[in-house]
Amino acid sequence: KAGVTQTPRYLIKTRGQQVTLSCSPISGHRSVSWYQQTPGQGLQFLFEYFSETQRNKGNFPGRFSGRQFSNSRSEMNVSTLELGDSALYLCASSLYGSGTEAFFGQGTRLTVV
């Protein structure tokens, strides 16, 4: 059974640009959650999507957005990149959503220069 797949694995972007990250959950899983991980802040929740609907959102500015498609694949977009957006972005897939066992992808390492 394939795991959670995130693409790309690494990205280097310039301040002011925008970026789109992709996450394909485990087959059959309808929930995808996104997290930002930095050495100083740890794992911070961005948002959760379940069956194409955003169910929850963390305390991030509106530059961070996401969506989920009918096949449960999810994308996260960050506009007007700032240096502080450099982080490891992780997505986690679960069968029933928040509060049930979630499995992480390998992450996308974003560097903003």
Next chain:
Amino acid sequence: QKEVEQNSGPLSVPEGAIASLNCTYSDRGSQSFFWYRQYSGKSPELIMSIYSNGDKEDGRFTAQLNKASQYVSLLIRDSQPSDSATYLCAVKGALTSYDKVIFGPGTSLSVIP
């Protein structure tokens, strides 16, 4: 008060010993609790979930939950050098059924051969 707290460590134990990792949380109504292991440069990997008071054992790992005291712990018996990693405690809030999962800052464990 932070929502999920863990000792940052590093916690050092000799090979073969029991490693004890602790986590406290602030939301008294929380119902779902998870332990993840994260090796350096890798994504978090689910070790255990626990939902009811008491102990839950899986191989060398035992999770303990005490909702009255608002803490959850992870015991690792017969610790091995391969257990050296950061251990993340995650708690699902109870405000709504769609509440987000909050991660603690993690405890770094080092098992000394």
